[in-house]
Amino acid sequence: MRSPKDFFAPLALGAPAPVREIPVTPSRMIHFFDPGNEKMAAKVPDLAKKVDVLLGNLEDAVRADRKEAARAGLVAIAKANDFGKTQLWTRVNSLDSPWVLDDLITLVTEIGDKLDVIMVPKVEGAQDIHYVDRLLAQLEARAGLTKPLLVHAILETASGVANVEEIAGASPRMQGISLGPADLAASRRMKTTRVGGGHPGYLVRTDPVGDDLTAGRTTYQQDLWHYTVARMVDACAMHGILPYYGPFGDIRDVVACEDQFRNAFLLGCVGAWSLHPVQIGIAKKVFSPSPSDVAWARRVIAEMGDGTGAVMIDGKMQDDASVKQCRVVAELADALAADDPELAAAYDAATKEALG
Numbered sequence: 001m002r003s004p005k006d007f008f009a010p011l012a013l014g015a016p017a018p019v020r021e022i023p024v025t026p027s028r029m030i031h032f033f034d035p036g037n038e039k040m041a042a043k044v045p046d047l048a049k050k051v052d053v054l055l056g057n058l059e060d061a062v063r064a065d066r067k068e069a070a071r072a073g074l075v076a077i078a079k080a081n082d083f084g085k086t087q088l089w090t091r092v093n094s095l096d097s098p099w100v101l102d103d104l105i106t107l108v109t110e111i112g113d114k115l116d117v118i119m120v121p122k123v124e125g126a127q128d129i130h131y132v133d134r135l136l137a138q139l140e141a142r143a144g145l146t147k148p149l150l151v152h153a154i155l156e157t158a159s160g161v162a163n164v165e166e167i168a169g170a171s172p173r174m175q176g177i178s179l180g181p182a183d184l185a186a187s188r189r190m191k192t193t194r195v196g197g198g199h200p201g202y203l204v205r206t207d208p209v210g211d212d213l214t215a216g217r218t219t220y221q222q223d224l225w226h227y228t229v230a231r232m233v234d235a236c237a238m239h240g241i242l243p244y245y246g247p248f249g250d251i252r253d254v255v256a257c258e259d260q261f262r263n264a265f266l267l268g269c270v271g272a273w274s275l276h277p278v279q280i281g282i283a284k285k286v287f288s289p290s291p292s293d294v295a296w297a298r299r300v301i302a303e304m305g306d307g308t309g310a311v312m313i314d315g316k317m318q319d320d321a322s323v324k325q326c327r328v329v330a331e332l333a334d335a336l337a338a339d340d341p342e343l344a345a346a347y348d349a350a351t352k353e354a355l356g
């Protein structure tokens, strides 16, 4: 383990200095596309205007015989486009795969100045981040990059979950962590066969009434991912990095997708992945606080003055701790509204109504 004094020292001569704070820019949806798929790639310039993050995926969902095409496609797309404020990320192949070394060497060398974040799959512990950290520093130095690349880990092995705190704090490059429910389920030997979402068999049932064990007993489906998401959120918050839900594989079920995203939002996540264009709007809606919540938050902040003491608003006690929650919501709303006049207008209209 490195001394805390060396934590922010570059890991290679000539590499850019690591960031001291992770930039908090909108990342409500990380939109996945296969850069080697011509149909998807053709949609990218247009999609870039609708999403916060575009991610060129090189790992799972890209066939083994299309790995080189995906890598070359991402290089071509990054070189040919300026996506403005929309971030460009990539997911490289796993560290034990035959492709990852070329992924990292090619991408950092060719388009390191265009990429914001490198997502690393199947991270097992801090050692995986340390490996990527040093390699990126060497490649950044060789490419003459002035801005350090950030690293995002996917939490998709039992070992990764057990080590999530050390992963979150393994490097100043750590930008965030996403839940990877499909690989995680396999790693844990869960008996699900889905990519995220719930399962009808994972439920609780109300008590029986009388001797009949079957009649009148309501069941409630439970969230399979609650424990992992909550643990991930704590690990991220502790280290000042950002937590994300990840993928929802039932593209058709836009209703349950919205529910799963909202659970994650309420628990502290800042975004989720969109695997299909239909999921972009869902993530945008869910991970932007609602106008009524923003109006309420702004009202509490206004009425709490210096933020200390206790007041009653609409029958509800507000104090130092509730105003802090309101600031979280209001600050997120301000950050999102700064780049979105429509959202800004909706927040202001609701606030005007709430403040009278």
Ligand SMILES: CC(C)(COP(=O)(O)OP(=O)(O)OC[C@H]1O[C@@H](n2cnc3c(N)ncnc32)[C@H](O)[C@@H]1OP(=O)(O)O)[C@@H](O)C(=O)NCCC(=O)NCCSC(=O)C[C@](C)(O)C(=O)O
Pocket: 031, 032, 033, 034, 039, 040, 041, 043, 047, 057, 060, 061, 154, 156, 179, 180, 181, 182, 183, 184, 195, 196, 246, 247, 251, 274, 275, 276, 277
């Ligand atoms: C699900 C699929 C096969 C349905 O693809 P489709 O073509 O059958 O669907 P469609 O509804 O017919 O598509 C309509 C149009 O949208 C296009 N399109 C469709 N999707 C996209 C997209 N993402 N970006 C841009 N364009 C897209 C598609 O090409 C088509 O274009 P067209 O109208 O010109 O024919 C397709 O959406 C897809 O491949 N999505 C990405 C899948 C992916 O990246 N998976 C990996 C992430 S999840 C994961 O890895 C797990 C994890 C974390 O590791 C772990 O839990 O362990």
Ligand SMILES: [Mg+2]
Pocket: 060, 121, 156, 180, 182, 183
């Ligand atoms: Mg996976």
